[in-house]
Amino acid sequence: MLLPIRHSATQPWPPVLLGSQFVFNVGFYAVVPFLAVFLRDDMMLSGGLIGLILGLRTFSQQGMFIVGGALSDRYGARIVILCGCILRVAGYLLLAFGESLFPIIMGACLTGIGGALFSPSIEALLAKAGTQSELAGKRSRAEWFALFAVCGELGAVLGPVAGALLTGLGFRQVALAGAGIFVVALVVLFFCLPPTNASKQTLNILPWWxxxxxxxxxxxxxxxxxxxxxxxxxxxxxxxxxxxxxxxxxxxxxxxxxxxxxxxxxxxxxxxxxxxxxxxxxxxxxxxxxxxxxxxxxxxxxxxxxxxxxxxxxxxxxxxxxxxxxxxxxxxxxxxxxxxxxxxxxxxxxxxxxxxxxxxxxxxxxxxxxxxxxxxxxxxxxxxxxxxxxxxxxxxxxxxxxxxxxxxxx
Structure with a gap:
């Protein structure tokens, strides 16, 4: 069954990218909305510490977006997306098994950095695939991105529902389930994403200053x-x-x-x-x-x-x-x-x-x-x-x- 997928992986296949966005959002929204509750009720942290941890998670993702895009340009989207999945799995495992403050903070930051790696890369692949589709007289790039947004929101609908259903088992089980989702995504994307051509380009994050x-x-x-x-x-x-x-x-x-x-x-x-x-x-x-x-x-x-x-x-x-x-x-x-x-x-x-x-x-x-x-x-x-x-x-x-x-x- 993987053979046709492997064959089509010489070019980005838009349905795979749409499905990836759906799965990524399910895995994200099944866990992160419940993190503050876990930190307050289970870890007994103060509001200031909870705010710091959630802020670090957001900062590690938003602040690294430009780095994720630059790495994708230099080394290829495939390897950066797979590394992003690995980092998010590691982050969720730290949230699941961390017993003290430091591994919890590390886990929150790794989930953010993982997102900063795979999100710009997935969008870059979709832009290329949408351009090819448009040149072939099929669905336009704008239409593919509209579908991409809808798939992301469908994942954002189902993720919190799945997380809420699992909260009775405890947040650690929710985090493990999120890690499992990204492990599955990692395996599927390993076979489905287009191979990366070695780039001679020097890594150059545009002069942000x-x-x-x-x-x-x-x-x-x-x-x-x-x-x-x-x-x-x-x-x-x-x-x-x-x-x-x-x-x-x-x-x-x-x-x-x-x-x-x-x-x-x-x-x-x-x-x-x-x-x-x-x-x-x-x-x-x-x-x-x-x-x-x-x-x-x-x-x-x-x-x-x-x-x-x-x-x-x-x-x-x-x-x-x-x-x-x-x-x-x-x-x-x-x-x-x-x-x-x-x-x-x-x-x-x-x-x-x-x-x-x-x-x-x-x-x-x-x-x-x-x-x-x-x-x-x-x-x-x-x-x-x-x-x-x-x-x-x-x-x-x-x-x-x-x-x-x-x-x-x-």
């Missing part, structure tokens, strides 16, 4: 970095709100399903709407929606939650508004990056964008972590962390109006 010579771009990525800090609260602050409302980690699954279903249904219509309005005009709207997502929780944080299903209403509002803001923001920002860069420095600029977000998550989670401990119990103190989280995207909305003013005529 040139991206910081433009003050407007620096202001842009600093303002945008509050987006990744806000999005990371799905893993950090959302479990805190669920606990305040009397829920459990099993409630995370349906809420992540809600986010993914919203993206599957609304991403394309909202992207078309954003194009009509214009990326520059839509950015403040996206950040205001994100700010409103935190305010929707702050409104209820001081009062005890009802006993019925309405106890998860603030969490559902938070996920819905945050996801709507994400769908408006992310495509629009990616569309504006070429305004700052020429073709030879696009990679460095996109890498700087991701790295700035990783820094914001690392610093923000660490400083807000102990304050989120106050949000575990309904009280006036429980409001303050959510108000602070709402403050950052609100500042970004105002900043984007000023920063993007020269782009209105692009």
């Amino acid at each position: 040139t991206t910081f010579r433009n003050p407007r771009f620096v202001a842009f990525i600093i303002a945008y970095s509050s987006w990744l800090l806000s999005y990371n609260q799905l893993y950090f602050a959302l479990p805190v709100e669920i606990q305040r409302a009397g829920g459990s980690e099993k409630d995370l699954g349906p809420l992540f399903m809600l986010a993914s279903l919203l993206i599957i249904i609304l991403q394309l219509p909202l992207a078309r709407f954003a194009r009509r309005v214009g990326a520059v005009s839509i950015l403040p709207v996206g950040f205001v929606l994100i700010s409103a997502s935190f305010l929707s929780v702050a409104l209820f944080a001081a009062t005890p939650a009802p006993e019925n299903g309405l106890r998860l209403l603030p969490s559902a509002c938070f996920v819905t508004l945050l996801t709507l803001g994400q769908m408006l923001l992310v495509p629009s920002v990616k569309d504006l990056i070429p305004w700052f860069a020429n073709e030879s420095t696009l990679g460095a600029h996109y890498g700087a964008l991701a790295s700035a977000g990783g820094c914001a998550v690392l610093a923000g989670n660490f400083f807000l972590g102990n304050q989120l401990d106050d949000a575990l119990i309904p009280s006036t103190k429980a409001i303050y962390p959510w108000l602070q989280l709402a403050f950052f995207p609100l500042c970004s909305a105002i900043a984007m109006v000023v920063i993007c003013r020269p782009m209105r005529n692009r």
Whole structure:
């Protein structure tokens, strides 16, 4: 059965890449959304330490994206993807068997670095395969990337459900299951990915420091970095709100399903709407929606939650508004990056964008972590962390109006 697959592997085969994205997201979302609960309930860590660990995980992935892309260009996508799978398996095993803080931190970082290796490489292979498909008069590259996004979201729907079903067995079993998924992916991709031709190219990560010579771009990525800090609260602050409302980690699954279903249904219509309005005009709207997502929780944080299903209403509002803001923001920002860069420095600029977000998550989670401990119990103190989280995207909305003013005529 592997023979035809082996034969077709002389060129990237798009269905394999789509399936890889689906499986990667199942393996990721089955584990990472439940990491904060494990660190708080099983490891008995403080909010500050939990924030630091989750921030390091995000930073190790976002900050390494530019490195993963450069390694893929130099050594070929296949070997880098396989190494990424191995690192994520190692990270999950450390999370499963680690008994002290150091292996847990190492495991979290390895899962991030693994993602930074295989994600840019998979996208690069899909771009090449989509180009070949388009030249052959078949499905266009843009259509393949749209399918790629849908497959990723389907994985993001099923992953939390699978993780929630396994949480009764304990987080360590969930992490082992995630490691198993990536072992299977490693074996399949070993046979399915196209062989790498030895490259004579010298490893050269584009001079990233040139991206910081433009003050407007620096202001842009600093303002945008509050987006990744806000999005990371799905893993950090959302479990805190669920606990305040009397829920459990099993409630995370349906809420992540809600986010993914919203993206599957609304991403394309909202992207078309954003194009009509214009990326520059839509950015403040996206950040205001994100700010409103935190305010929707702050409104209820001081009062005890009802006993019925309405106890998860603030969490559902938070996920819905945050996801709507994400769908408006992310495509629009990616569309504006070429305004700052020429073709030879696009990679460095996109890498700087991701790295700035990783820094914001690392610093923000660490400083807000102990304050989120106050949000575990309904009280006036429980409001303050959510108000602070709402403050950052609100500042970004105002900043984007000023920063993007020269782009209105692009």
